[in-house]
Amino acid sequence: MSWAWYAVLSAFFGALVAIFGKIGVRDVDSNLAVALRTAIILFFAWGIVAVQGNAADLFRISRHSLLFLFLSAIATGLSWMFYYKALQLGEASRVAPIDKLSVALAVAMAFVFLGEKPTTGNVLGASLIVAGVLVTVFVR
Numbered sequence: 001m002s003w004a005w006y007a008v009l010s011a012f013f014g015a016l017v018a019i020f021g022k023i024g025v026r027d028v029d030s031n032l033a034v035a036l037r038t039a040i041i042l043f044f045a046w047g048i049v050a051v052q053g054n055a056a057d058l059f060r061i062s063r064h065s066l067l068f069l070f071l072s073a074i075a076t077g078l079s080w081m082f083y084y085k086a087l088q089l090g091e092a093s094r095v096a097p098i099d100k101l102s103v104a105l106a107v108a109m110a111f112v113f114l115g116e117k118p119t120t121g122n123v124l125g126a127s128l129i130v131a132g133v134l135v136t137v138f139v140r
Contacts, residue, residue: 015096018087018092018095018096018099019092021033021037021083021084021087021092022087022092022095025084025087025088026088030081030084030085030087030088031081031084031085033084034077034080034081034084037080037084038077038080079102083095083099086098086099093136094136094137097132097133097136097137098133098136098137100129100133101129101130101133103126103129104126104127104129104130107122107123107125107126108126
């Protein structure tokens with residue numbers, strides 16, 4: 001399967017995160033919800049690693065990779081905590097699009113920090129995401 005199919009599956013399950021999360025945090029503290037969700041993900045992810053049989057590769061990860069995976073985990077945790085709080089307080093149909101500003105920000109950061117070259121397609125696409133978020137937030 002190509003990267004594009006994995007990205008489509010990611011988007012589909014990402015949409016379910018908003019719907020299931022909104023229902024799940026209705027009567028639960030948002031930070032408790034994130035903690036529970038994280039514990040479930042922990043068991044789920046390690047279960048997949050165990051089935052694949054590559055848990056021993058953990059000891060072969062470089063310090064450089066460990067550092068950036070650690071930073072990514074912290075960013076993920078903060079993202080989830082703010083996302084669940086936003087879902088608890090706001091409408092999923094407005095929170096989810098704002099959260100997807102992360103796509104436009106990731107595109108811009110990829111240019112700055114990863115040295116990726118801007119193309120008409122990714123600049124226009126990121127701009128349309130920003131425009132769509134502005135419409136979602138300001139147009140009633």
